[in-house]
Amino acid sequence: MPTPSQIAAQLTANAHESLPAGGLEQKLEKAAAERRPLRVKLGLDPTAPDIHLGHTVVLGKLREFQELGHRVVLIVGDYTARVGDPSGRSQTRPALSGEEIDANAATYQEQAFTVLRADPELLEVRRNGEWLAMEADELFALARRATVAQILEREDFAARFAEQKPISVLELLYPLLQGYDSVAIEADVELGGTDQTFNLLLGRDIQRSYGLPEQTILTMPLLVGIDGEQKMSKSLGNHVGVTEAPAEQFGKTMRLPDEAMDGWFSLLAVAPAPDGTLPRDRKRHLAREIVARFHGHQAAAGAEAAFDRLFVERDLPDEIAEHAVTTDGGRVHLPALIADAFGQSRGEARRLLEQGGVRLDGEPVAADRFDVDFSELDGRVLQAGKRRFVRLRRG
RNA sequence: GGCGGGAUUCCCGAGCGGUCAAAGGGGCCUGACUGUAAAUCAGGUGGCUCAGCCUUCGAAGGUUCGAAUCCUUCUCCCGCCA
Numbered sequence: 001m002p003t004p005s006q007i008a009a010q011l012t013a014n015a016h017e018s019l020p021a022g023g024l025e026q027k028l029e030k031a032a033a034e035r036r037p038l039r040v041k042l043g044l045d046p047t048a049p050d051i052h053l054g055h056t057v058v059l060g061k062l063r064e065f066q067e068l069g070h071r072v073v074l075i076v077g078d079y080t081a082r083v084g085d086p087s088g089r090s091q092t093r094p095a096l097s098g099e100e101i102d103a104n105a106a107t108y109q110e111q112a113f114t115v116l117r118a119d120p121e122l123l124e125v126r127r128n129g130e131w132l133a134m135e136a137d138e139l140f141a142l143a144r145r146a147t148v149a150q151i152l153e154r155e156d157f158a159a160r161f162a163e164q165k166p167i168s169v170l171e172l173l174y175p176l177l178q179g180y181d182s183v184a185i186e187a188d189v190e191l192g193g194t195d196q197t198f199n200l201l202l203g204r205d206i207q208r209s210y211g212l213p214e215q216t217i218l219t220m221p222l223l224v225g226i227d228g229e230q231k232m233s234k235s236l237g238n239h240v241g242v243t244e245a246p247a248e249q250f251g252k253t254m255r256l257p258d259e260a261m262d263g264w265f266s267l268l269a270v271a272p273a274p275d276g277t278l279p280r281d282r283k284r285h286l287a288r289e290i291v292a293r294f295h296g297h298q299a300a301a302g303a304e305a306a307f308d309r310l311f312v313e314r315d316l317p318d319e320i321a322e323h324a325v326t327t328d329g330g331r332v333h334l335p336a337l338i339a340d341a342f343g344q345s346r347g348e349a350r351r352l353l354e355q356g357g358v359r360l361d362g363e364p365v366a367a368d369r370f371d372v373d374f375s376e377l378d379g380r381v382l383q384a385g386k387r388r389f390v391r392l393r394r395g
Numbered sequence: 396g397g398c399g400g401g402a403u404u405c406c407c408g409a410g411c412g413g414u415c416a417a418a419g420g421g422g423c424c425u426g427a428c429u430g431u432a433a434a435u436c437a438g439g440u441g442g443c444u445c446a447g448c449c450u451u452c453g454a455a456g457g458u459u460c461g462a463a464u465c466c467u468u469c470u471c472c473c474g475c476c477a
Binding site: 165166226227228236237250251252253254255256257258259260261278279280281283284287307310311312333345346347348350351352354355356357384385386387 | 422423424425426429430431432433434438439440441442443444445472473474
């Protein structure tokens, strides 16, 4: 039976940091002594219901806690979403309605269960509207617990303040509200990305000021997106969603720059490929494991085979959607057809053609052939670039 | 309440009366190459009935042969001072 110290070491192995030093070990000891599970908190934002691999880093860590018998407390930030979080690059987010929040939260949970265990003993889902919809005097009492200087220490606030960029009062208040969540659910541990360090630590101060034991915090490094540079986020378009199709997940992973692979292996806890494996094959291994995690091994093998066919053998995929061509059987204007088939403008289609990106049954179409007889198209596969295919039929 | 700065094509950001469908970068697309939808290199990137035409530079008016560029009003955003 591993000691709390060993368990703590295991839990923090691929984490960014655990604060205060030794805090997690103490919590584990205390829980063992009191024969109770730890309450491990994660706040989630119900404005973005599409979970991607970046989210699964923290979720995976929560799962590890669950496997050890601890209880995960998911907090749906319904109250904060309703107010409209203006954080980030000063883009004011629209306040969401109750139904939207419900729908988003439901979607989030459903997707989170690809990683988390839904066992009610191991999972509790709460909404912060339960306690944040408070009277003004209670809110003021909370607001008194931190100073502006304290909040402005947070790196992104400090930077924005220095650059005379806007910071809303609500934004300043957010860390306090998040901290109060920890008070309300009596969190023992709170998880988050490294960007959450300040907020998580402030939660400790808030808990202490309410006379509660302080939570320990565990931060996970941010997973870079498939561009290999910026953190994975849907708005940057560099994400791999947990509900995406196997082929997409596989292909997107193969697009990851080689240098970023190590981080993915570690944070996604994918078992390493054997020593000496070529980078390309390591990436294949990674891609296969990721697809298998969300769609099963069979789908992963299928995705790999399809990938090989398209990008290694440059062959046609085995399933191609049909596209009905409206024609009287005479001349067909290719730019119009391509635009129609792939949802582009004719200008884009024309450029594609001029750049040699259009093929018929795998054969490149001459750059200056804009009009062809339908007889040359019927039943053949029209290809735009490497990834878009359509089989032509008279419509 | 006063003063000042700003709104440009997907994003950032130049432009300051014609040579502007608008520099540059990012992103994205395509091609070559390859060990991959990596890297690298090259090209492209408003629309169309495409050597031409049409619509874009916060909105509406105006000046001018001609406006993203000048004027007026309006809308929105930001900072500073009170």
